[in-house]
Amino acid sequence: MAKDEIEAVYRVRTEPSGLGERVEALLLEQTVELRRAAIRSPDVLEHFVGRVIATEEVGTGDFRVRLAQPAEAAANDPAQLLNVLFGNCSLQPDVELEDVRLPQALARTLGGPRFGAAGLRRLTGVRGRALTASVLKPMGLTVDGAAALCRTLALAGLDVIKDDHGLADHPNCRFVERARACLAATADAAGTTGRRATYVPNLIGSPATVLRQAREAKELGVGAVMVSPMLLGLPFLNELARGLGLPVLAHPAFGGAQRIAPVALLGKLFPLFGADAVIYPNAGGRFSYGPEVCLGIARALRAPDSATAPALPVPAGGIRIENVAEALEAYGADTMLLLGGSLLEAPNAGTLLLRGRQFVEAVHAFPYPS
Amino acid sequence: MAKDEIEAVYRVRTEPSGLGERVEALLLEQTVELRRAAIRSPDVLEHFVGRVIATEEVGTGDFRVRLAQPAEAAANDPAQLLNVLFGNCSLQPDVELEDVRLPQALARTLGGPRFGAAGLRRLTGVRGRALTASVLKPMGLTVDGAAALCRTLALAGLDVIKDDHGLADHPNCRFVERARACLAATADAAGTTGRRATYVPNLIGSPATVLRQAREAKELGVGAVMVSPMLLGLPFLNELARGLGLPVLAHPAFGGAQRIAPVALLGKLFPLFGADAVIYPNAGGRFSYGPEVCLGIARALRAPDSATAPALPVPAGGIRIENVAEALEAYGADTMLLLGGSLLEAPNAGTLLLRGRQFVEAVHAFPYPS
Known part of the structure; x- marks a missing residue:
């Protein structure tokens, strides 16, 4: 070539x-x-x-x-x-x-990932193990509901707590109010755990809306943001990453329909355009990628063809507390494991806290090969 | 409902x-x-x-x-x-x-189409017949090359002359210089024909780039612009249409891979998000839509479900001078016919002018049912 x-x-x-x-x-x-x-x-x-x-x-x-x-x-x-x-x-x-x-x-x-895997580790302070993440949902929850959920997950010791990609600027759960309340919740929980979880709001809208949300998020002291590049347009991911000064998690919504191989789209184009971490549907969940495709995405994110920074793979969907060890066998430490429904379907806050702790414990205790 | x-x-x-x-x-x-x-x-x-x-x-x-x-x-x-x-x-x-x-x-x-089919007819002054359109290409042509081509097509009497969707801000053919030269070419040709063709530049890039190009285009006096909504992000089409004040032609690039039915994506979502005219691959060309899908797109554009303005269908690809009448039988007057390669593959400017005139003649002479 x-x-x-x-x-x-x-x-x-x-x-x-x-x-x-x-x-x-x-x-x-x-x-x-x-x-x-x-x-x-x-x-x-x-x-x-x-x-x-x-x-x-x-x-x-x-x-x-x-x-x-x-x-x-x-x-x-x-x-x-x-x-x-x-x-x-x-x-x-x-x-x-x-x-x-x-x-x-x-x-x-x-430009590729501006922060990448290394930047997300600096932000969260996590070394030598996989990162733990969960989601605030369902769409329709109130600001108080989101903050309560965020607090419980933070008390459980999760590293990253992100908005669901369907949390927009709904009248019953405004973007700024939700972000402010969730940041307060992680600060509050840090008083108990001694370590602050990273809350990641979902930015969604046309570019002007997203740029406004990004400004608001930064003013509030948010440490990283999430976007769905295929919904917003991949070129806009690139513009956002260029000017934002915060790590960007990328969600695959609206992207699976492209007749582009998942490894090429999520593993190569997303990080090239500026995603620091890429969420993708893990094998065994309710989406369609097999184990080879999932590991292929992770490999492409970690070892880019180009001289751009490695990004962090975020397998999501289909991971339950019971198979965290299996996921870590496959992915190793250089990963953020994202558990959504399998935590959130707990019948009450007490059970959610317990399940969250079990997840965190499983990830912390896993014997990572050095 | x-x-x-x-x-x-x-x-x-x-x-x-x-x-x-x-x-x-x-x-x-x-x-x-x-x-x-x-x-x-x-x-x-x-x-x-x-x-x-x-x-x-x-x-x-x-x-x-x-x-x-x-x-x-x-x-x-x-x-x-x-x-x-x-x-x-x-x-x-x-x-x-x-x-x-x-x-x-x-x-x-x-908001849907801000100008729609009616606005494009006002802009071009065409009543009672289909509109004629062609393309400036190939990518790689110089500003002088683009302007010469534009002048020939304008002399031939085309209503609309648009950039190819692959004409970006290439160093050898800068956006502003190309737009200025093509506008001058249509003005010059109007001295001969008595009627000015509408030159439509292609806006492409991340949102900041496209918004800058839109400002530049307006300052130069451009009457309409083209974008590829799936490349740029559909939400950005909506933002652009909201603020632009000019009709927007939408090109389907990057959009065919979506597992969304073409009638839903090109016939309904594109205009809902603000496209005033929608280019789509016509049956019989090098793309895959059959006649039913193409007519379905046209019907959806002309008769929206919602109380938004009708948009103009722009079938393109696979239409040659020889089958213009056949296309008009199928589409009627409420259409913009776009001939690209079948005109541009003329061996020289003289033949191109002749072919352009034949195309224009065929569209003007067609007995539209009243």
């Missing part, structure tokens, strides 16, 4: 006899969007038409196609990069984006 | 014996994200848990599921609305969003 090329790997379903033509069409679709013969400028041909690195048959009529596109096509812009990777060809159902590799200069322009 | 409910229609693949359980899980997933038994607040149960309107088997193990979700869940926010419609369940491959109907109050909050 020359330094100034973007590598995009697609899975393409086509008749083997039509492969050459299909690949040529895909190559051109993503930049010039004209047939090669119709391009009359030698400069365009040289600078904006990519090349086929390799094609490989992985099954009958199922091909892995590695393309190199000129980095110049992405114009150093996050939205235009997505356009080159999967703009028009997203409309062609025979194509899936499987992998992405950016030249270092473009990755540096995007 | 009560006034304060959002209707979301899904296609769900499941064993018939498990339908009830699957539908209950889907209903709860999109708001409270907890099992019903775990919700202890009567207020949450009353205000944030939706209901099943109907289920219908449309094939073996293939069900149409109509859910009503409380409008309150969407918190009058465009991102949160998407979250309620297709946030977490986008991660479940057995679910597809097929249709959407919003209560009038929520549709009014989103």
